[in-house]
Amino acid sequence: MNLQDSNPSHDVIIIGGALSGSATALQLRRKDPSLRILIIERSEQFKRRVGESTVEISSYFLTRVLGLTDYLLEKHLIKQGLRFWFHNEKARCPDSCSEIGPHFNVRLASFQVDRAELDEHLLETCRKEGIEIMRPAEVKSFELNEGTVQKVTLKRGEEMMERSARWLIDASGVVKLVARKSGWVRRNEAHPISSAWARWRGVRSWDSKELHQRFPQYGNRCYALRNTATNHLIGKGWWSWWIPLKGGDVSIGVVYDERLVQPPEGDKPADRLRGLLYEHPMARIFLEDAECIEGDVHWRRGLPYYSENIIGDGFALVGDAAGFIDPFYSPGMDWVSFTTANAANLILKERQGMAQPEDYSYRNQLLTGSYHRWFRAIYENKYFYMGDWELMKLAFRLDLGLYYLGVVSQPYKHGEEAFNMAPLNGPHTDFPAWLITLYNRRLSSIGKARMKRGTWGRRNNGSYYPFVSFTLDYKLTLRVLWALMAWGWLELKEGWRSWGKAVHAD
Ligand SMILES: Cc1cc2nc3c(=O)[nH]c(=O)nc-3n(C[C@H](O)[C@H](O)[C@H](O)COP(=O)(O)OP(=O)(O)OC[C@H]3O[C@@H](n4cnc5c(N)ncnc54)[C@H](O)[C@@H]3O)c2cc1C
Numbered sequence: 099m100n101l102q103d104s105n106p107s108h109d110v111i112i113i114g115g116a117l118s119g120s121a122t123a124l125q126l127r128r129k130d131p132s133l134r135i136l137i138i139e140r141s142e143q144f145k146r147r148v149g150e151s152t153v154e155i156s157s158y159f160l161t162r163v164l165g166l167t168d169y170l171l172e173k174h175l176i177k178q179g180l181r182f183w184f185h186n187e188k189a190r191c192p193d194s195c196s197e198i199g200p201h202f203n204v205r206l207a208s209f210q211v212d213r214a215e216l217d218e219h220l221l222e223t224c225r226k227e228g229i230e231i232m233r234p235a236e237v238k239s240f241e242l243n244e245g246t247v248q249k250v251t252l253k254r255g256e257e258m259m260e261r262s263a264r265w266l267i268d269a270s271g272v273v274k275l276v277a278r279k280s281g282w283v284r285r286n287e288a289h290p291i292s293s294a295w296a297r298w299r300g301v302r303s304w305d306s307k308e309l310h311q312r313f314p315q316y317g318n319r320c321y322a323l324r325n326t327a328t329n330h331l332i333g334k335g336w337w338s339w340w341i342p343l344k345g346g347d348v349s350i351g352v353v354y355d356e357r358l359v360q361p362p363e364g365d366k367p368a369d370r371l372r373g374l375l376y377e378h379p380m381a382r383i384f385l386e387d388a389e390c391i392e393g394d395v396h397w398r399r400g401l402p403y404y405s406e407n408i409i410g411d412g413f414a415l416v417g418d419a420a421g422f423i424d425p426f427y428s429p430g431m432d433w434v435s436f437t438t439a440n441a442a443n444l445i446l447k448e449r450q451g452m453a454q455p456e457d458y459s460y461r462n463q464l465l466t467g468s469y470h471r472w473f474r475a476i477y478e479n480k481y482f483y484m485g486d487w488e489l490m491k492l493a494f495r496l497d498l499g500l501y502y503l504g505v506v507s508q509p510y511k512h513g514e515e516a517f518n519m520a521p522l523n524g525p526h527t528d529f530p531a532w533l534i535t536l537y538n539r540r541l542s543s544i545g546k547a548r549m550k551r552g553t554w555g556r557r558n559n560g561s562y563y564p565f566v567s568f569t570l571d572y573k574l575t576l577r578v579l580w581a582l583m584a585w586g587w588l589e590l591k592e593g594w595r596s597w598g599k600a601v602h603a604d
Pocket residue numbers: 113114115116117118119138139140141147148149150151152153156235236237238269270271272273275293295351398401416417418419425428429430431432434
């Protein structure tokens with residue numbers, strides 16, 4: 099050990115100062131104010147980015163763990179749940195397109211956030227709470243040394259410099275610096291999805307009086323606010339999100355499964371994105387007078403990936419730097435919540451001299467295993483059925499009900515401690531993981547069989563499922579059991595045709 103090893107410049111160095119980096123720093127510093135933490139962020143200012151919709155877990159994390167409730171209420175929008183819109187050859191307008199969505203406004207808090215604004219606020223909060231920030235500065239390389247001192251080389255302006263710490267946190271997002279340079283990154287080959295998105299101006303409001311008058315059935319059948327929900331227009335093998343941002347811009351993007359969707363060709367990314375969206379008749383109505391904001395159109399192929407290692411004695415990968423599955427149901431910030439909380443807890447345990455050698459491998463297995471189970475349970479081959487109203491309605495009742503039962507209920511019962519675990523992995527998770535994987539697999543097979551028989555999407559016109567938001571009480575279990583019975587009935591009516599058949603794209 100040389101002098102620098104025995105006397106590192108910091109206790110924790112964090113690469114990347116967006117949500118994951120700031121969230122890790124704040125959790126650490128608030129529990130141990132003696133920690134010397136350095137955040138290195140390469141951008142001078144955050145630009146708008148995707149990741150704008152929170153769900154129940156990430157909302158709990160932002161409000162009750164990070165303490166942002168008042169800030170979120172002031173600067174962002176309260177979200178009114180998830181809403182799905184389907185179409186077929188008979189569905190041409192909001193009156194006739196089938197809909198799934200909350201009938202009344204929702205019960206638990208969630209938000210539509212402008213990430214540039216939120217991430218800037220969090221980084222500024224870090225600065226105010228005594229965390230050192232170097233910005234703009236870019237980490238160029240690093241050296242991981244298990245159990246001792248980690249080193250980074252960074253560039254600030256024209257100057258190269260070195261810093262060292264007992265812990266290195268990688269919060270570099272899709273750059274995934276540590277995993278990439280360590281050879282740990284793997285593509286999720288079983289899930290070939292890609293995405294295109296932009297922020298738009300001039301999008302028609304889902305709650306406008308003019309729209310309600312033009313489409314009275316649409317106007318009258320639902321009592322909730324629709325405009326501040328995350329609206330999803332869905333088709334065969336693709337879906338789109340419509341997320342309103344405070345101030346009037348709307349984030350709209352498409353995610354598609356490359357096995358099922360060939361995006362339109364063209365030179366202009368904005369026109370290609372519009373072309374994808376225009377497959378759904380409602381997009382033409384809502385985007386009639388809308389334009390993408392100049393310079394803010396993005397395409398990303400091959401979205402999902404994972405790191406073979408996430409945490410060890412001296413390093414942790416958090417948020418997107420650790421892996422990414424799929425933005426459907428907005429799980430990104432849930433993953434940020436769990437990975438940052440696990441990293442912070444392990445570091446604090448090590449600082450108190452209480453970490454055992456097996457703690458590192460246990461947590462690594464917990465988080466890497468959670469990625470794979472979460473993917474297989476909820477997302478694998480989902481694009482074969484998500485655009486079919488009947489099948490998606492059933493999946494939505496089960497996916498959301500079990501998310502409430504097994505995940506959302508936990509912090510409300512146990513407080514912050516609940517983030518020190520990982521979804522669908524760890525004690526008591528084998529059965530739920532198996533069950534969710536099973537019904538999603540079956541729904542994919544039924545979706546595929548419907549495509550072959552030409553019955554896929556038969557209820558995509560003229561149906562409305564007025565969903566009543568879940569509550570954290572005895573009714574939740576009953577409603578999940580009821581949905582499981584509906585699945586059983588579907589198997590008897592129709593599912594038997596595809597028993598034993600695998601799902602693939604031909
Ligand atoms: C299409 C799409 C839609 C999504 N929608 C949602 C959604 O609705 N809800 C949701 O919860 N999640 C969503 N997500 C996921 C969400 O965007 C991410 O989970 C979240 O932004 C991750 O935050 P992060 O802080 O880990 O990474 P980022 O936000 O990417 O931040 C990484 C930071 O690291 C910095 N950095 C990188 N390299 C270096 C370096 N070498 N040196 C210094 N700094 C560096 C960058 O400048 C950046 O500020 C979506 C993702 C995609 C792809």
